Amino acid sequence: xxxxxxxxxxxxxxxxxxxxxxxxxxxxxxxxxxxxxxxxxxxxxxxxxxxxxxxxxxxxxxxxxxxxxxxxxxxxxxxxxxxxxxxxxxxxxxxxxxxxxxxxxxxxxxxxxxx
Numbered sequence: 001x002x003x004x005x006x007x008x009x010x011x012x013x014x015x016x017x018x019x020x021x022x023x024x025x026x027x028x029x030x031x032x033x034x035x036x037x038x039x040x041x042x043x044x045x046x047x048x049x050x051x052x053x054x055x056x057x058x059x060x061x062x063x064x065x066x067x068x069x070x071x072x073x074x075x076x077x078x079x080x081x082x083x084x085x086x087x088x089x090x091x092x093x094x095x096x097x098x099x100x101x102x103x104x105x106x107x108x109x110x111x112x113x114x115x
Contacts, residue, residue, distance in 0.1 A: 001083045003098040006107040009070065012095060013045055016068035020093065025068040030056065030082045031101070035074060039101050039113045046070075053078045060089060068093040074115075075100040 004012050016025040025046045029036055030053040041048060051059055053073070063069065069091060071079035076098045083096040097104070105112040 001080070001087050001094060001096060003076070003080070003096045004070070005098050006104040009097065009104075009108065012068075012070060016093065017045070020066065020068055023064075023067055025070065026063070027097075028063070028069050028071045028079075028082065030071060030073050030078050035101075035115070038115050039105070041072070041101065041104055041109070041112065053082055056082050056085060060086060063091070065089075065091050066093070070095050070097050072097045072104070073100045075102055 013025055026049050027041060027043070027046050029040070029048060029050050032052050033050070036050055049063070069086065071083040071094065073079040076096060079100060080096040083094045086094045101112060102114055105114050
């Protein structure tokens with residue numbers, strides 16, 4: 001499983017679009033609903049899908065296995081576990097956003113609150 005930093009996200013997104021023409025990449029936010037309400041990324045060029053980590057084993061089949069997915073959480077630990085789970089279940093284009101939304105705020109969008 002590959003990890004990217006938020007500062008590498010634009011490169012990953014461009015590569016994902018090029019490698020999967022006609023397929024919109026997704027950021028899979030695996031944080032709890034209260035966390036998503038506290039701070040969230042703005043979807044631009046990708047779909048933002050909220051699926052708390054605890055619900056992933058029951059819901060992962062809602063995702064297209066061929067769709068590029070970048071997993072996101074608070075600091076990167078939960079999203080790394082989810083990314084590994086997806087890879088083990090046949091997803092081929094999955095990355096973890098290392099540092100999570102906290103790093104996203106620091107590296108990409110200071111308008112995203114930290115908590």
